[in-house]
Amino acid sequence: MSRVLIIGCGGVAGVAITKCCGVSDVFSEICIASRTKSKCDALAKKLRPNTQTVITTAQVNADNKEEVIDLIRSYKPELVMNIALPYQDLVIMEACLECKVNYLDTANYEPEDTEDPKWREIYEKRCKEKGFSAYFDYSWQWAYAKKFEDAGTTALLGSGFDPGVTQAYCAYAKKHIFDEIDTIDILDCNGGDHGYPFATNFNPEINLREVSAPGSYWENGHWVEIPAMSIKREYNFDQVGKKDMYLLHHEEIESLAKNVPEVKRIRFFMTFGESYLTHMRCLEDVGMLSTVPVKYEGVEIVPIQFLKALLPDPAELGPRTKGKTNIGCIFTGRKDGKEKSWYIYNVCDHQECYREVGSQAISYTTGVPAMCGALMLLTKKWNKPGVFTVEEFDPDPFIEALDKYGLPKNICEDPVTVE
């Protein structure tokens, strides 16, 4: 019996909330709070007839710490699930600390306006220190570890699929399969087709910032950075087929490098079609991915936010998207002195997700692990104060929950590895 505050009501939150309402004995009361309250009300109205969970809604601007604190104090949740945007991570973490409440999110912090000269200076200094130039990194949130420990509360970072489930697969491989892991390749394949010339599968601003940034991977104790989309491989994915995939920087590489220190190389690949890449390059070339405000006919607009307004809403792609995702990790290493390779992955069907919860598979594969991560904290299966990523906990109950609530794992021994 728990009371949970869920901030955000977009594509991913919609799935997480629907799934929480299916486990009412744990999520007995939830409050859906977001910037646009009408979306929370509409979702609550849709879910109420079929759930025992008591749902309330609220309006909140999660960029404003006092507003979040007031909401937490009045609702008194045990856990705050931040499924808004990564820009809000630090404000919501601080509000949770102030109120001594547990915290969970699905993506690590990045500052919103990285073009602002104030941020630019901090950002360039941080890039030199950390060795890669993505806007996001864990150090902002890891800095709160001692404070959460002292408060006796837990912050679970990145409880989506990647980050999230991919790290649970790493912890599982380490616990059950390998004595030593040498390499980890995380492969994120979306074989779905929504029929639009160009659309992103989750928040366009966050997605386009991520994929247009330089790529990087971890090798022999340091970062190797490469120009965006400059390493391409082809892989034949189970139930999807052959796809081109590109090496990207991704946040879980950073935490895995810290938490699985013997690993010699960690890479992340994501599949993209030619059309997506051509559109993205064009948008970048004309300045549409910029976060710097421009004046248009006396009105200040941020190009990437204007682009978001033009693009299809990822939460609305469900009915149109057909095909499957295949996301997982290929490991190489040793067990009992013998060389070994394993592939742990999940395959998720866009249309099945739509039939079950009304969304496409990208929101589904993120929303289900967000619910399962919350389940781990609320049932105290994961219970230690501080700031943690998924691989720092016992993977077994989490993977069992994923199996049960819609994201079962597949295991392939001796898979084709990526060159």
Ligand SMILES: NC(=O)c1ccc[n+]([C@@H]2O[C@H](COP(=O)([O-])OP(=O)(O)OC[C@H]3O[C@@H](n4cnc5c(N)ncnc54)[C@H](OP(=O)(O)O)[C@@H]3O)[C@@H](O)[C@H]2O)c1
């Ligand atoms: N780990 C993973 O595997 C993974 C994969 C995909 C996505 N993600 C993460 O999932 C999160 C949600 O993505 P999404 O596709 O669901 O995004 P989305 O559809 O754009 O939804 C974002 C939601 O947050 C709300 N919001 C934004 N700013 C807010 C603020 N200042 N205060 C209160 N609410 C605010 C939005 O409200 P409005 O309706 O007013 O805009 C909207 O309801 C993102 O952080 C994304 O990076 C993680």
